[in-house]
Amino acid sequence: MGSFARKITTILIVLLLLLVLALLMGLAFGSTGGIREVWHLLINSDQDNDTLRAIIWQIRLPRVILAAVTGATLSLGGLVFQALLRNPLAEPYILGVSGGSAVGAISGMLLGLTIFPGVALTAFAGSMFTLLLVLGLASGHLSTRRDTLLLGGVMINAFYSAVITFLISLSPKASQVHQILFWLMGDFSMQTPEQLIILTPVLPCMIIIYILARPMNLLLLGEESAASMGVDVRLIRLILLSVTSLMVSLVVCQAGLVGFVGLTIPHIFRMLLGADHRLLIPACVLGGASYLIGCDLLARTIASNGELPVGIITALVGAPLFIFLLWRSKR
Amino acid sequence: MKMVEVDKLTVTRGGNKVLHEVSLNVEQGAFYMIIGPNGAGKTTLLKALSGLIKPDRGAITIQGRDIRRFSARELARILAMVPQQVALDFPFRVAETVLMGRSPHLDLLAFESRHDRELAQQAMDFTDVSHLAQRRLDEVSGGERQRVIIARAICQQPQIILLDEPTASLDPAHQLKIMDLLERLRHQGVTVIMVSHDLNLAGVYGDTLVLLKDGEVACLGSPEQVLTEEQLQTSYECSLMVDENPVSKRPRINLLPERYR
Numbered sequence: 001m002g003s004f005a006r007k008i009t010t011i012l013i014v015l016l017l018l019l020v021l022a023l024l025m026g027l028a029f030g031s032t033g034g035i036r037e038v039w040h041l042l043i044n045s046d047q048d049n050d051t052l053r054a055i056i057w058q059i060r061l062p063r064v065i066l067a068a069v070t071g072a073t074l075s076l077g078g079l080v081f082q083a084l085l086r087n088p089l090a091e092p093y094i095l096g097v098s099g100g101s102a103v104g105a106i107s108g109m110l111l112g113l114t115i116f117p118g119v120a121l122t123a124f125a126g127s128m129f130t131l132l133l134v135l136g137l138a139s140g141h142l143s144t145r146r147d148t149l150l151l152g153g154v155m156i157n158a159f160y161s162a163v164i165t166f167l168i169s170l171s172p173k174a175s176q177v178h179q180i181l182f183w184l185m186g187d188f189s190m191q192t193p194e195q196l197i198i199l200t201p202v203l204p205c206m207i208i209i210y211i212l213a214r215p216m217n218l219l220l221l222g223e224e225s226a227a228s229m230g231v232d233v234r235l236i237r238l239i240l241l242s243v244t245s246l247m248v249s250l251v252v253c254q255a256g257l258v259g260f261v262g263l264t265i266p267h268i269f270r271m272l273l274g275a276d277h278r279l280l281i282p283a284c285v286l287g288g289a290s291y292l293i294g295c296d297l298l299a300r301t302i303a304s305n306g307e308l309p310v311g312i313i314t315a316l317v318g319a320p321l322f323i324f325l326l327w328r329s330k331r
Numbered sequence: 332m333k334m335v336e337v338d339k340l341t342v343t344r345g346g347n348k349v350l351h352e353v354s355l356n357v358e359q360g361a362f363y364m365i366i367g368p369n370g371a372g373k374t375t376l377l378k379a380l381s382g383l384i385k386p387d388r389g390a391i392t393i394q395g396r397d398i399r400r401f402s403a404r405e406l407a408r409i410l411a412m413v414p415q416q417v418a419l420d421f422p423f424r425v426a427e428t429v430l431m432g433r434s435p436h437l438d439l440l441a442f443e444s445r446h447d448r449e450l451a452q453q454a455m456d457f458t459d460v461s462h463l464a465q466r467r468l469d470e471v472s473g474g475e476r477q478r479v480i481i482a483r484a485i486c487q488q489p490q491i492i493l494l495d496e497p498t499a500s501l502d503p504a505h506q507l508k509i510m511d512l513l514e515r516l517r518h519q520g521v522t523v524i525m526v527s528h529d530l531n532l533a534g535v536y537g538d539t540l541v542l543l544k545d546g547e548v549a550c551l552g553s554p555e556q557v558l559t560e561e562q563l564q565t566s567y568e569c570s571l572m573v574d575e576n577p578v579s580k581r582p583r584i585n586l587l588p589e590r591y592r
Contacts, residue, residue, distance in 0.1 A: 228414070
């Protein structure tokens with residue numbers, strides 16, 4: 001008992017410290033300011049540097065929070081999909097679930113719905129629909145389904161990007177087009193910090209997933225094996241899929257399409273910590289948050305003029321990793 | 332004590348009757364061997380017994396209680412299943428896998444107690460996999476992995492253990508090791524029901540054999556009653572000769588190649 005509790009506590013403390021560090025870095029760096037100025041602002045609130053303060057509290061803080069929530073959600077989403085489909089290469093973006101949310105969200109926006117609950121609901125519907133499609137593809141013979149699933153995901157994504165481009169061309173305002181295109185590759189800049197409120201359901205979703213950590217472990221060794229160990233497989237799958245697709249679609253509404261996070265982070269932690277979800281879930285949440293704050297920081301500072309969509313950075317890291325994992329699994 | 336009673340069990344899949352009015356009566360501590368040609372319904376029977384598939388007609392009673400009135404967790408505390416294969420896509424360690432056997436006894440959020448760890452250790456000692464505890468499940472050999480899965484089932488502390496061809500694809504040494512293990516379990520009072528294609532193993536270790544053919548019980552009884560030349564040749568549609576194993580005094584099945592007929 002003691003050893004497991006000690007292990008989990010140590011890991012969580014380390015990851016929490018990493019997250020705090022990432023948050024501070026995310027607040028400190030950008031077009032203006034630096035660690036020293038931010039530190040002064042934090043400990044000494046009546047310093048008169050209103051511009052920097054406004055930048056940090058009104059612009060950077062919401063942005064860093066959005067990056068953190070997105071990173072946590074997407075890496076946890078990847079972890080859950082990998083467990084449910086028993087496929088280490090499954091991930092919300094690769095499977096097309098993120099794309100489905102995006103199609104739903106854009107349709108909602110074009111219909112003139114408000115972001116909450118209108119667009120959030122159409123995004124959720126889009127992601128659920130895609131998930132059911134993917135599950136249909138994933139059923140069938142075990143030996144063929146890994147490749148079928150990935151191929152299906154590729155095709156679903158190709159189809160959705162065509163739909164998205166088509167929908168954008170319907171948009172009456174030309175100025176929106178650039179914005180939507182940027183959002184499609186992952187965009188953490190927001191109009192108002194209040195928009196973060198629609199992300200609050202993400203937290204209960206994560207808690208539900210953590211409660212189901214042990215059944216997820218059992219599912220990894222096969223559905224019948226899990227059922228014979230007392231897991232209500234259909235119920236657990238239904239809960240996990242709905243909850244995951246809900247939180248992913250909320251994040252897509254806010255942050256757009258950020259790919260491969262759900263592949264990169266769970267793989268790193270599985271290599272470091274093994275396959276036990278009671279460790280992996282909190283590790284992926286904290287680690288995914290730090291990772292995406294870091295990627296966003298790079299995206300903001302690396303380009304000499306303006307900024308990059310964060311999805312570029314995550315794809316530059318994640319796509320080669322995906323190819324490597326695919327190559328390794330073939331041997 | 333009656334452990335498992337099957338009364339006129341009928342299972343239909345896709346319009347075909349996979350099992351037709353199968354009836355069994357398994358006492359506590361019995362060693363049942365389910366044999367029969369491919370497609371006879373052996374695995375389906377095992378799955379029905381473990382609650383994985385629902386009967387269309389007939390009833391299954393576990394310890395005097397209808398199987399449909401058990402929750403999945405309640406059933407898993409009485410009955411453990413060893414599947415033919417487990418998925419190996421994720422790197423669980425042997426000790427972690429065995430400890431999973433405690434799940435039906437634990438609340439969702441509870442961590443395993445020292446007692447649970449001790450039970451897992453005992454199960455690993457019993458199946459001789461303790462030295463592999465920290466190895467990954469995909470790194471150990473097929474025979475070792477099968478023993479790990481049996482250890483997990485033992486860790487579940489079941490009164491009934493169901494096994495689907497646990498010795499298939501294992502070399503003779505590993506086959507013997509697993510069968511002896513099951514016999515020791517049975518002597519501890521655990522009821523064992525196993526599907527096998529190996530008629531000799533079935534004859535030596537089983538005390539009651541169930542020969543299935545086309546979803547029906549073709550013959551049920553002691554090895555001497557079931558493993559007869561006539562019975563087997565009709566069911567399996569192949570040439571064979573049955574004599575007596577000089578050591579175990581149980582029936583010994585010899586397959587006859589075409590050139591000797």
